[in-house]
Amino acid sequence: MLTLSYQRRALHFNFPARTSRGALTEHVAYYLRLHDARQPNLVGWGEAAPLAGLSPDYSPDFEGAVAAFCRQFNESKHLELPAEAAAALVSATLPALRFALETAALDLGGGGRHQLYANDFSQGRAGLPINGLVWMGDAAFMREQIRQKLASGYACLKVKIGSLDFETELALLAEIRAEADASRLMLRVDANGAFSPAEAPVKLAALARFDLHSIEQPIAAGQWPALAQVCRESPVPVALDEELIGLTDPARQEELLDRVRPPYVVLKPTLLGGHAATRRWIALAEARGIGWWITSALESNIGLNAVAQLTGEYDVAGFAQGLGTGQLYDNNLAAPLHIQAGMLHYDPAGTWASVG
Numbered sequence: 632m633l634t635l636s637y638q639r640r641a642l643h644f645n646f647p648a649r650t651s652r653g654a655l656t657e658h659v660a661y662y663l664r665l666h667d668a669r670q671p672n673l674v675g676w677g678e679a680a681p682l683a684g685l686s687p688d689y690s691p692d693f694e695g696a697v698a699a700f701c702r703q704f705n706e707s708k709h710l711e712l713p714a715e716a717a718a719a720l721v722s723a724t725l726p727a728l729r730f731a732l733e734t735a736a737l738d739l740g741g742g743g744r745h746q747l748y749a750n751d752f753s754q755g756r757a758g759l760p761i762n763g764l765v766w767m768g769d770a771a772f773m774r775e776q777i778r779q780k781l782a783s784g785y786a787c788l789k790v791k792i793g794s795l796d797f798e799t800e801l802a803l804l805a806e807i808r809a810e811a812d813a814s815r816l817m818l819r820v821d822a823n824g825a826f827s828p829a830e831a832p833v834k835l836a837a838l839a840r841f842d843l844h845s846i847e848q849p850i851a852a853g854q855w856p857a858l859a860q861v862c863r864e865s866p867v868p869v870a871l872d873e874e875l876i877g878l879t880d881p882a883r884q885e886e887l888l889d890r891v892r893p894p895y896v897v898l899k900p901t902l903l904g905g906h907a908a909t910r911r912w913i914a915l916a917e918a919r920g921i922g923w924w925i926t927s928a929l930e931s932n933i934g935l936n937a938v939a940q941l942t943g944e945y946d947v948a949g950f951a952q953g954l955g956t957g958q959l960y961d962n963n964l965a966a967p968l969h970i971q972a973g974m975l976h977y978d979p980a981g982t983w984a985s986v987g
Contacts, residue, residue, distance in 0.1 A: 632667075632668050632669075632708055632709070632710060633665060633666065633667055633668075633704075633709045633710065633711070633712055633739075634665075634666045634668060634705055635663060635664065635665055635666075635700075635704040635705060635732075636663075636664045636666070636701055637661050637662060637663050637664065637679075637697050637698070637701055638661070638662045638664065638986060638987050639660075639661055639662075639694060640659070640661075640662060640931070640962075641657050641658075641659050642658045642659070642660055642680075642931055642960045642962060643656070643657050643960060643961045643962050644656055644657065644658070644959055644960060644961070645959060645960065645961045658680060658682070658929050658960075660678050660679070660680035660930070660931050660933075660934070661678070661679045661680070661693070661694065661697050661728075661731070662676055662677070662678055662679075662731075662933060662986050662987075663676065663677040663678070663679065663697075663701075663728075663731045663732060663734075663735045664676060664735070664986070665677070665712070665732075665735035665736060665739050667739065672743075673739065673742070673743045674738075674743050675734075675735040675736060675737070675738035675739025675740070675743055676734070676735055676738055676743075676745070676986060677730070677731035677732055677733065677734030677735030677736075677738065677934075677937070678730075678731050678734065678930055678931060678934035678937070679693075679697060679727040679728045679730065679901075680727060680901060680929065680930050680931065680934055681693060681726075681727040681901070682901075682902070682928055682929060685873070685902065686726065686727055686876075686901070686902055686928075687724060687726060687902070688724060688725045688726060688727050688728065689727075693727075696725060696728065700721065700725075700728060704720070712736045712739070713736070713740070714737045714740055714906070715907065717729075717732045717733045717735075717736040717905075718732070718733055718904070718905055718907045718908070720732065723879040723904055726879075726901065726902055726903060726904035726905065726908070727901050727902070729904045729905045729908070730900050730901050730904065730905035730906070730937070731934075732905075733905040733907065734905075734906070734933070734934070734937040737906070737937070744979075745933075745936055745983055746940075746979060747936075747937055747941070748940045748941065748943060748944055750940070750943040750944055751943060752939060752942070752943030752975075752977055753940045753943055753977060753979065754979055755976070755977060755979050755980070757948075758971070758974035758975055759939060759942055759943060759947060759952055759954060759974065759976075760786065760787070760947065760948070760949060760950065760951045760952065760973060760974055761785075761787075761951055761952050761953065761954045761955045761970070761974065761975050762785065762787040762788060762789040762817075762819060762951040762952070762953055762973075763780030763783065763785035763787065763788045763789070763973065764788075764789050764791075764953070764955075765777055765780065765788060765789065765791065766791060768794075769795070770795065770799050770802075770803065773790070773795075773803055774803065774806065777806065777807055781807075781810055781811065781816075783970075783972070783973070784972035784973050785816075785972075785973035786816060786817060786951065786973050787817035787818070787819065787844070787951035787973065788816060788817070788818055788819070789819040789820070789821060789953065790803070790804065790807070790818070790819070790821070791820070791821045791823065792820050792822055793822045793823055793824075793825025793826075794825075797834060797837075801837060804818070804820070804838070804841045807841075808841050808842070812842070813842035818841060818842065818843050818844060819843065819844050819845050819846070819847070819870075820838065820845075820846050820847070820867075821847040821848065821872070822846055822847065822848055822849045822850075823847070823872075823873070824848050824849070824850055824851035824852060824873060825849075826850050827850065828850050828854060828857035828860075828861070831849050831850055831861050831865075832864065832865075834849075835849065835865045835867050836866060838867050839867050843867045843868075844868070845867065845868045845869065845870045845894065845895055846868070846869055847869075847870045847871075847872045847897055848870070848871060848872040848873050848874060849861055849865070849869060851873075852873040852874045852876070853874075855887065855891060858871075858893075859890055859891045859892065862891055862892055862893050862894070863892070868894040868895060869893050869894060869895070870893065870894065870895035870896060870897050871887075871891065871893045871895070871896045871897065872896075872897040872899075872926075874887065874891075875887075875896060875897075875898070875902075875903060875912065876899075876902045876903065879904060881911070884911070884915060885915060888915055888916065888919055888921060889919070892919075892921075893921060894922060895921065895922040895923060895924070896916050896921060896922075896923045897923070897924060897953065898912050898913065898923055898924070898925045899925075899926050899927070899928045900925070900928075900937070900938050900941060901927075901928045901930060901934060901938075902928055906937075909925065909941060910941075924947070924950065924951070924952050924953060925938060925941065925942045925947075925952050925953065925954070926938075926952065926953030926954070927939075927953060927954050929959070931960060931963050931964055932963050932964045932965075932966035932968055933964060933986070935954065935955070935966075935968065936966060936968060936977070939954050939968070939975055940977070942954065952975075954975050955970050955975050958970065964983070964984045964986065965982070965983065965984035966981070966983050967979070967980075967981020967982060967983065
């Protein structure tokens with residue numbers, strides 16, 4: 632019989648992570664432990680780590696929801712849990728928990744070795760290209776990050792904008808382009824919905840001179856007519872991010888893509904509801920000729936590994952994904968994940984630290 636339990640872990644940032652919603656000093660993760668009593672040494676692990684102000688399931692009582700789900704699961708006396716059935720057990724209103732249960736089921740099914748999929752990334756044969764993330768902060772803080780990322784060999788940078796004076800942000804982008812033009816460096820920006828629909832055209836025109844690959848979520852979510860106009864008229868290709876979060880009805884997902892017609896969508900499995908939910912968004916996007924990339928959402932290495940191995944199921948060669956954020960924590964679980972020259976690698980023969 633399968634049993635489900637959890638452990639709580641407060642992850643501490645190695646610097647105050649500045650976001651559009653303020654500074655973060657810690658991020659709480661709940662590790663699901665899926666155990667098969669018939670095989671005492673076999674355990675599957677998953678991570679539920681909703682983000683304050685962004686995840687639909689973030690609340691002061693999220694731990695209560697996790698505990699209640701574990702009780703309900705154990706009372707149901709499951710003898711097996713195929714990964715494809717895991718998502719159906721969790722409400723769509725709890726996307727982080729759904730992601731965690733799917734991950735735990737995949738891990739258990741793979742022998743409890745954190746080996747969720749059999750692809751070139753998970754088997755150590757190829758790395759995944761990733762963007763270097765430049766966090767919000769004052770100009771000096773952001774400038775130092777930019778220098779570090781360029782020196783580390785990233786071929787793609789993503790800069791969060793919207794927290795500083797716009798002219799200061801333009802100056803920072805100009806500094807990046809003075810170091811590396813578009814032939815050397817792909818440059819993305821993420822506005823986190825900071826622009827109003829009225830000011831977006833002027834700001835997008837100003838950004839266009841930096842040969843940007845894309846801008847994520849230029850206006851706040853929920854304004855479909857205005858967003859559709861921005862996508863049609865913007866000189867910088869638009870990628871939807873927050874717009875997808877909480878949109879779980881399949882018909883509404885298709886309606887969004889058909890009405891707005893974005894060039895790109897950004898997919899965060901923790902916020903979208905897991906592996907199957909992310910695969911559905913990819914299928915919808917590809918059917919419409921819409922580009923996509925997958926992004927982690929400040930998970931620890933258990934969640935990051937799951938997101939990365941899912942990404943490895945697709946051919947993303949040469950197209951940077953938004954992975955690698957697990958290095959931000961002082962007390963992350965040790966895992967055989969490492970970044971080299973803008974590529975995330977996994978060593979299947981490497982050592983994982985015990986969760987507890």
